[in-house]
Amino acid sequence: MIKRFLSRYSFSYPRTIVYMLQSSEYNIHDYLSWYFKVSDFKKVEVRKKFSKTAKGLLLLVCAWVIVILSFILIDNLLLALLLFPYILAYGIIIPLLLIKLIQLPIEHYLLFKTKTKIKNHKAFKIAIAGSFGKTTMREILKTVLSEGKIVSAPKDSYNTPLGISKFVEGLSGDEEIIIFELGEYYPGDIRQLCDIINPNMGIITGINEAHLKRFKTIDNTVKTIYELGEYLDFLYVNGDSPLALDSARKTDIIYSSSGMGTNLVLDAKTDLNGLSFKFRNSDFKSKLLGVHQIGPLVCAIEIALSLGLSMEQIQKGIAKTKPFSHRLEPKTDSSGVIIIDDSYNGNPDGVRVAIDFLKNISGRRFYITPGLVEMGAKTKEVHLEIGKMLALAGIEHVVLIRNSVTSYIEEGLKDNDFKGELIWFDSALEAYNSIPSITISGDIVLLQNDWPDQYL
Amino acid sequence: MKKNIAVIFGGRSAEHDVSIITAHIPIIQSLLAIGSFNVYPIYISKQGIWYSNQAMKSMDYFKGDFEKRLNEKDIVNLSINNGLTILFSGIFAKPVKIDIAFPAMHGTFGEDGSLMGLLRLASIPFVGCDLFASAVAMDKVLTKQVLLAEDINIVPYTWFTKSDWENNKSYIVGKINKFNWPLFVKPVHLGSSIAITQVKDVSQLNNAIEVALHYDDKVLVEESIPNLIEVTLPIMGNNDDLVLAGVERTLANKFFDFESKYLSGTKDKPQATEIPANINKDLIDQVNDLGKRTYKTLGCSGIARVDFLINSVNNKIYVNEVNTLPGSLYHHNWKKMGISNVDLVSKLILLAEERFDSQKDITYTFKSDILSKINRGNKS
Numbered sequence: 027m028i029k030r031f032l033s034r035y036s037f038s039y040p041r042t043i044v045y046m047l048q049s050s051e052y053n054i055h056d057y058l059s060w061y062f063k064v065s066d067f068k069k070v071e072v073r074k075k076f077s078k079t080a081k082g083l084l085l086l087v088c089a090w091v092i093v094i095l096s097f098i099l100i101d102n103l104l105l106a107l108l109l110f111p112y113i114l115a116y117g118i119i120i121p122l123l124l125i126k127l128i129q130l131p132i133e134h135y136l137l138f139k140t141k142t143k144i145k146n147h148k149a150f151k152i153a154i155a156g157s158f159g160k161t162t163m164r165e166i167l168k169t170v171l172s173e174g175k176i177v178s179a180p181k182d183s184y185n186t187p188l189g190i191s192k193f194v195e196g197l198s199g200d201e202e203i204i205i206f207e208l209g210e211y212y213p214g215d216i217r218q219l220c221d222i223i224n225p226n227m228g229i230i231t232g233i234n235e236a237h238l239k240r241f242k243t244i245d246n247t248v249k250t251i252y253e254l255g256e257y258l259d260f261l262y263v264n265g266d267s268p269l270a271l272d273s274a275r276k277t278d279i280i281y282s283s284s285g286m287g288t289n290l291v292l293d294a295k296t297d298l299n300g301l302s303f304k305f306r307n308s309d310f311k312s313k314l315l316g317v318h319q320i321g322p323l324v325c326a327i328e329i330a331l332s333l334g335l336s337m338e339q340i341q342k343g344i345a346k347t348k349p350f351s352h353r354l355e356p357k358t359d360s361s362g363v364i365i366i367d368d369s370y371n372g373n374p375d376g377v378r379v380a381i382d383f384l385k386n387i388s389g390r391r392f393y394i395t396p397g398l399v400e401m402g403a404k405t406k407e408v409h410l411e412i413g414k415m416l417a418l419a420g421i422e423h424v425v426l427i428r429n430s431v432t433s434y435i436e437e438g439l440k441d442n443d444f445k446g447e448l449i450w451f452d453s454a455l456e457a458y459n460s461i462p463s464i465t466i467s468g469d470i471v472l473l474q475n476d477w478p479d480q481y482l
Numbered sequence: 483m484k485k486n487i488a489v490i491f492g493g494r495s496a497e498h499d500v501s502i503i504t505a506h507i508p509i510i511q512s513l514l515a516i517g518s519f520n521v522y523p524i525y526i527s528k529q530g531i532w533y534s535n536q537a538m539k540s541m542d543y544f545k546g547d548f549e550k551r552l553n554e555k556d557i558v559n560l561s562i563n564n565g566l567t568i569l570f571s572g573i574f575a576k577p578v579k580i581d582i583a584f585p586a587m588h589g590t591f592g593e594d595g596s597l598m599g600l601l602r603l604a605s606i607p608f609v610g611c612d613l614f615a616s617a618v619a620m621d622k623v624l625t626k627q628v629l630l631a632e633d634i635n636i637v638p639y640t641w642f643t644k645s646d647w648e649n650n651k652s653y654i655v656g657k658i659n660k661f662n663w664p665l666f667v668k669p670v671h672l673g674s675s676i677a678i679t680q681v682k683d684v685s686q687l688n689n690a691i692e693v694a695l696h697y698d699d700k701v702l703v704e705e706s707i708p709n710l711i712e713v714t715l716p717i718m719g720n721n722d723d724l725v726l727a728g729v730e731r732t733l734a735n736k737f738f739d740f741e742s743k744y745l746s747g748t749k750d751k752p753q754a755t756e757i758p759a760n761i762n763k764d765l766i767d768q769v770n771d772l773g774k775r776t777y778k779t780l781g782c783s784g785i786a787r788v789d790f791l792i793n794s795v796n797n798k799i800y801v802n803e804v805n806t807l808p809g810s811l812y813h814h815n816w817k818k819m820g821i822s823n824v825d826l827v828s829k830l831i832l833l834a835e836e837r838f839d840s841q842k843d844i845t846y847t848f849k850s851d852i853l854s855k856i857n858r859g860n861k862s
Contacts, residue, residue: 361817450517460515463508463823 033067034111040089042067045076088121140191141222149201151223155208155216155254156231158373163231163322164207165350170326170343174335175202185209213246216253228254232267236373238402248273266321283320286328291320298356308337313348318379362467372398372475374408384472385419392423395474396454397431406434413438425449425457485581487519492526496676497588500809505586506541508813508823515824534558562604583608593807594620607838609830610784611806618780619804622670622702629801632779637800639704644695664706667691669698711792713759715773716812720783720833727815729769731759757818768799776801784833
């Protein structure tokens with residue numbers, strides 16, 4: 027207790043405060059709600075560390091200035107000593123707002139420049155929106171379309187106005203197709219991004235409870251993602267996602283793992299080596315894992331055909347698609363344990379397909395998870411369901427990290443007569459480090475989701 | 483309530499560094515994964531100073547120039563008065579009473595029975611072989627002498643001490659010359675293949691013996707086996723209740739030297755062993771049987787590894803040596819046989835407790851009136 031209180035007096039406290047701002051993407055609301063939850067400030071920078079960006083360093087200087095000012099302005103030394111940690115925590119918001127005030131016109135100018143550059147660019151622009159599956163869709167499309175076109179897509183999750191600006195800045199001008207990923211954090215976000223990029227084609231990869239805490243209701247999420255529809259006559263919509271399907275308009279084209287329109291997917295198979303299926307009388311093979319990937323692959327095939335690629339080119343492109351880092355990505359370690367890294371997958375739909383995939387794999391299976399974040403009012407329901415799915419899939423070992431949500435997974439397991447072993451760890455790091463100790467050759471270990479520091 | 487377990491490693495031994503690896507992978511890592519122990523790492527430096535610090539639970543502590551990290555405040559003393567208690571430095575540090583010890587020391591002053599002697603005096607359960615098996619197995623010559631007495635096949639050999647070599651060199655060389663060459667020259671007490679040399683002719687002999695005598699005062703010279711297949715068998719258990727791991731064959735083209743034992747099988751190098759060994763079933767059965775006999779003859783308990791040499795032409799099998807603390811507990815082999823590190827470490831702790839309990843039933847003291855007789859005698 028005293029040790030936790032004293033953690034505010036550590037030399038690293040000002041840096042921790044700036045780190046918290048940085049990890050909250052300088053969102054004051056998110057920063058404060060995290061701040062209220064922290065009791066030991068020495069245990070904040072665990073998964074990541076303060077990154078020395080210009081903005082971060084500037085705020086760090088401001089933080090120290092606030093500390094020094096607290097002692098100069100408060101006459102009573104004891105009082106100053108007592109108050110400065112709190113003055114710093116709240117006072118840091120002032121320089122942040124000032125920086126934002128200066129940044130605003132600069133950002134405005136940058137966005138204007140981006141908008142003009144894109145407007146004058148002759149490339150065909152494809153925009154991808156959705157609560158999940160955007161990166162997968164982007165990478166599949168890029169791989170397939172590159173068989174016949176010059177394609178460009180942002181490498182990382184450059185899906186905010188400034189991120190897209192940075193990406194557009196690097197375009198050479200000879201691109202035939204540009205793929206954009208649209209990030210949605212608050213209502214109006216997709217509209218703002220569409221204003222900048224003015225898309226020619228749009229895809230909605232799926233809608234679920236991701237970021238529900240910020241959107242308040244699922245209805246708000248649906249409306250935000252469907253803002254993409256305001257710019258296009260028709261969208262490609264993932265029919266495997268009930269929420270996306272329910273709000274699809276008559277003109278929208280629905281794709282799913284069963285096919286598209288009258289063209290059906292046949293002979294779909296998946297294992298640890300990838301998946302295969304028949305579509306439009308052609309055979310397709312991909313190294314992606316799980317039949318849920320067939321939907322996006324079908325969508326990519328249709329878009330590629332509509333953009334003039336031959337079936338041969340498309341088959342070649344699909345064969346080149348492979349798991350992306352940390353998304354159902356299989357790796358075999360030196361002792362023959364197969365690790366399926368799904369640590370970037372933190373949404374209920376992703377969890378469902380991961381467990382579905384695991385269900386059909388033979389061998390001793392381990393499922394490691396800290397649960398999902400930002401589930402808002404649905405937290406309990408979502409995690410009970412995960413427990414249920416794991417129990418019904420007959421997973422042999424479930425490894426949970428102690429936090430505010432995993433007890434619901436345990437409840438879900440117990441309610442559904444889970445027969446396997448339940449193993450607990452205090453932190454994800456301890457759980458990951460224990461993998462070599464708890465497994466034997468041939469075991470399959472699925473790592474589901476990874477929590478950043480701000481979630482406790 | 484969580485049990486306090488002390489993992490003791492490092493030490494004044496040529497295998498000091500290997501011991502650090504064994505202590506962490508798999509022992510400490512598994513104990514942490516099990517979650518029902520308070521783990522106290524006890525590290526003995528090459529100078530023989532005992533340290534303990536919770537940061538030593540991580541292998542990272544020992545990466546790079548870790549000796550600079552060793553701090554005087556981490557030096558610990560041990561009390562063996564009715565149990566093992568760690569006495570930490572500092573006025574406020576609470577002593578910690580250890581419930582069970584996990585020796586992870588290879589070679590001299592650890593695996594040779596010294597540490598087991600200390601733990602026996604402290605009267606706490608400890609993992610692995612007891613004092614007697616450890617001491618015999620540490621001496622390659624003593625091992626051969628014991629096995630020979632039980633009609634277990636061994637390779638022809640001779641041995642001598644440093645002073646024998648200095649005083650009767652020509653006699654020893656004459657004796658060695660009668661062997662079928664090439665030969666192996668080995669320090670008697672060292673493991674991990676350190677300072678072992680294969681010699682093809684007399685010109686190499688002198689140097690090989692000098693090297694061996696640099697590490698030991700007793701040297702073994704033995705014949706090498708033609709058409710050699712080298713296999714090893716990790717065994718776990720007490721008394722007759724033994725679990726065998728897979729018979730493992732080394733695929734390295736020469737002999738099992740330090741490097742092929744500890745540094746191969748990494749990313750850059752192909753794996754140097756085959757588990758289970760691809761040899762005929764009859765040989766596997768014989769190895770398993772001989773392994774069990776050897777384990778029992780030496781009085782091993784907990785865990786040990788028996789090494790064999792096989793002449794693949796006449797299928798003759800020789801027991802080469804016994805290792806009472808296989809490097810990293812040979813966890814890679816157990817893993818292939820379906821036993822995870824956590825299962826392995828848990829089982830070894832159970833075996834240690836079982837042995838400790840069974841020893842409780844043995845009467846070590848004896849009530850006599852001898853002292854009173856002495857008193858009476860003095861009076862009269």
